[in-house]
Amino acid sequence: MDYIAQGFGEAIRLLAGFDSEVYRIIALSLLVSTSATVVASLIFVPLGVYLGIKPFRGKRIFSRTVYTFMSIPSVIVGLVVALLLARRGPFGYLRLLYTPAAMIIAQTILVIPLILGLTYNLSKNRGTPLEKVSRTLGGNRLDSVILIIRELKIDILVNVATAFSRAISEVGAVMIVGGNIKGQTRVMTTAISMMNSMGDYPMAIALGIILLVVSFGIHSLIYSYSQEEE
Amino acid sequence: MEIRLIGTRKKYRNTMVLDIDELTVPGGMITGVTGSNGAGKTTLLHIIAGLDDSFEGEVTYDGLPISNHIRESMTLVFQKPYLFRRTVYDNIAYPLQIRNKSKEKIGKEVLWAAESLGIEDLLKKKGHQLSGGEAQKVAMARALSIRPSLLLLDEPTSNLDPDSTLRMEGAIRRYNHETGATIVIITHNMEQAERLCHNQIKLELGRMI
Amino acid sequence: MKKTLTYVLLLLLVLGTVSGCAPKTEAPAEAPANDPAEEPAAESEPVVEESIILATTTSTQDSGLLDFLLPIFTEETGIEVKTIAVGTGNALQMGRDGEADVLLVHAKADELKLVEEGHGTVRNDVMYNDFVLVGPADGEIIYGNDIGAALAAINEKGLQFVSRGDDSGTHKKELGLWKALSIEPAGEWYIEAGAGMGDVLKIADERQGYTLTDRATYLALKDTLQLEVVVEGDEGLFNQYGIIPVNPNKGDMINEAGALKFMDWLISEEGQELISQFGVEEYGEPLFIPNYGK
Numbered sequence: 263m264d265y266i267a268q269g270f271g272e273a274i275r276l277l278a279g280f281d282s283e284v285y286r287i288i289a290l291s292l293l294v295s296t297s298a299t300v301v302a303s304l305i306f307v308p309l310g311v312y313l314g315i316k317p318f319r320g321k322r323i324f325s326r327t328v329y330t331f332m333s334i335p336s337v338i339v340g341l342v343v344a345l346l347l348a349r350r351g352p353f354g355y356l357r358l359l360y361t362p363a364a365m366i367i368a369q370t371i372l373v374i375p376l377i378l379g380l381t382y383n384l385s386k387n388r389g390t391p392l393e394k395v396s397r398t399l400g401g402n403r404l405d406s407v408i409l410i411i412r413e414l415k416i417d418i419l420v421n422v423a424t425a426f427s428r429a430i431s432e433v434g435a436v437m438i439v440g441g442n443i444k445g446q447t448r449v450m451t452t453a454i455s456m457m458n459s460m461g462d463y464p465m466a467i468a469l470g471i472i473l474l475v476v477s478f479g480i481h482s483l484i485y486s487y488s489q490e491e492e
Numbered sequence: 493m494e495i496r497l498i499g500t501r502k503k504y505r506n507t508m509v510l511d512i513d514e515l516t517v518p519g520g521m522i523t524g525v526t527g528s529n530g531a532g533k534t535t536l537l538h539i540i541a542g543l544d545d546s547f548e549g550e551v552t553y554d555g556l557p558i559s560n561h562i563r564e565s566m567t568l569v570f571q572k573p574y575l576f577r578r579t580v581y582d583n584i585a586y587p588l589q590i591r592n593k594s595k596e597k598i599g600k601e602v603l604w605a606a607e608s609l610g611i612e613d614l615l616k617k618k619g620h621q622l623s624g625g626e627a628q629k630v631a632m633a634r635a636l637s638i639r640p641s642l643l644l645l646d647e648p649t650s651n652l653d654p655d656s657t658l659r660m661e662g663a664i665r666r667y668n669h670e671t672g673a674t675i676v677i678i679t680h681n682m683e684q685a686e687r688l689c690h691n692q693i694k695l696e697l698g699r700m701i
Numbered sequence: 702m703k704k705t706l707t708y709v710l711l712l713l714l715v716l717g718t719v720s721g722c723a724p725k726t727e728a729p730a731e732a733p734a735n736d737p738a739e740e741p742a743a744e745s746e747p748v749v750e751e752s753i754i755l756a757t758t759t760s761t762q763d764s765g766l767l768d769f770l771l772p773i774f775t776e777e778t779g780i781e782v783k784t785i786a787v788g789t790g791n792a793l794q795m796g797r798d799g800e801a802d803v804l805l806v807h808a809k810a811d812e813l814k815l816v817e818e819g820h821g822t823v824r825n826d827v828m829y830n831d832f833v834l835v836g837p838a839d840g841e842i843i844y845g846n847d848i849g850a851a852l853a854a855i856n857e858k859g860l861q862f863v864s865r866g867d868d869s870g871t872h873k874k875e876l877g878l879w880k881a882l883s884i885e886p887a888g889e890w891y892i893e894a895g896a897g898m899g900d901v902l903k904i905a906d907e908r909q910g911y912t913l914t915d916r917a918t919y920l921a922l923k924d925t926l927q928l929e930v931v932v933e934g935d936e937g938l939f940n941q942y943g944i945i946p947v948n949p950n951k952g953d954m955i956n957e958a959g960a961l962k963f964m965d966w967l968i969s970e971e972g973q974e975l976i977s978q979f980g981v982e983e984y985g986e987p988l989f990i991p992n993y994g995k
Contacts (some may be wrong), residue, residue: 349798350797350798353956395570395588398541398543398635399634400590400591405590412576413576444787459899461903
């Protein structure tokens, strides 16, 4: 039992002393997941809003497809991306496998359905009345999309935070396309998994603490922001 | 702006909700639309507003079919105000902002619209912090700020106390008088219709009576 | 209050990120002091354009040997080594597919076959370590040097045994040992984990059962386990590591030059010397015995 307590003690020491390896791992996790979330959001939030208010055929099939992909297992995304980026694969010449870029690509693909689906849903339910008002005041579709994004920005942010959580907590995709290479593609989740396997509990616990802090922290930030807006 | 509807019919799940052979809304006047619930008043208004395009028949505006230009010179105020989560000023300014008007012009027009409705003191308040009556006035001001030549109103005074109701009617009358805009107003209140409107369209079960 | 907390959080993360982007080179704990002062910034090193993908086994990585050796190699040659740790079977397949530049595994028979089939340029001995049978200190198998006898006893008495079950070098070694006894292990007592050595040791620990492990991984995890070495020193437990540069005819993405440099470094006097030093300080004995050319 005291190896747990000892682990905790070491963990605090690693964090407080700004151990460079631990922080490198943390920084990479944040970089990869934030980039993926930002890229996915910049494109698919406006798209999701637009599709939510635009009438088109096959809306139901669209919803169903997107919702299905929302819960796609991360290992599958990792596998598909790895197959595409492998040396023998169609994009092997880009030499992206086992790099942070590949990890960002995989996580972006992972969160796109989530962002698109959640935003589409939000727009369909709460954006439609806004779209009507905008139209009756002379706005075109672009005006409506901008209006909806501004009016529902808290809800959109919550969705984005959800997507970020999914990204930063997943281990399957980044493990397969990144390879958990020390100093290069090792992120919190892959490191925790490996360190547990190696019995290096202090590091695993240290990273686990940070992972929790980040997860809770992001949502807490959004919550404060939403309270301010009231 | 004169509006004409010819052979306008709309079905909703096997029920004919609107069935009009010929209807003219005279330009420059305040026209009331009355009738019991489900008579088709809102449907008619939405069709005129260009919100609904699944109907049979023809709608013309001074003889022309609907276009972006025409859309930009008409506004509609819904029964529920649907104000934006920003200041009253920004709410009223919205139609001007999306038409890329200059900052000075926006300032002038917003003030004018606010004064018409007597809500200058509310300009700094946030849209979601107003009472029902205040919100309705802001919604009206928002619809007026670009000085539309066609103003469509869906029961604009239903949430107002008698005093505010008369003020709103006054604002509507003044606007019509000052700009010669065509105004179509749905109302449940027969006395209001008598007071305010130059003429009335009475609907029952989708048809004119 | 919430606002302050938020800003403090952000500040910490920023500070952490900044320090995380600090120099890549850290003084390896057991390295001989051969470079005077370390360059304070990794940026002043040769820009690492060259990189090789090294496919190796999980047990090799878990031992920590590579974490110790590779930074030294990179500093001296400017070649970045991307270590992908998978099961032996997988590593060999990566060699066949040309997805790696060099392989470091411990399955000599399969390695030679790989070179024979033309997938690898050459194969060289690098080092060896040994396997040991570990199990509960107060268990039914008493300490000794006869692995055959121990395994036969385990089979007969149906004692808990955890197998790697993942086609790894360790797994192949284990299967070879059973085969030599003409035993086909089966039954509730025989667990096939399909996991890396570290995890398998933990499972064995959990169930206070037996497992075959390489000494290095066991030593690395010893403090966290309640398992002891029960059989060691048997000739059949010898574990030879080999290095194979992948045949460049597989495609122009194979970094043959880099792979050869790595191999040459590992089998050089310096490389071999470093290998023999690894683990001495921490465990009192080297985890691997270099044996190129012996």
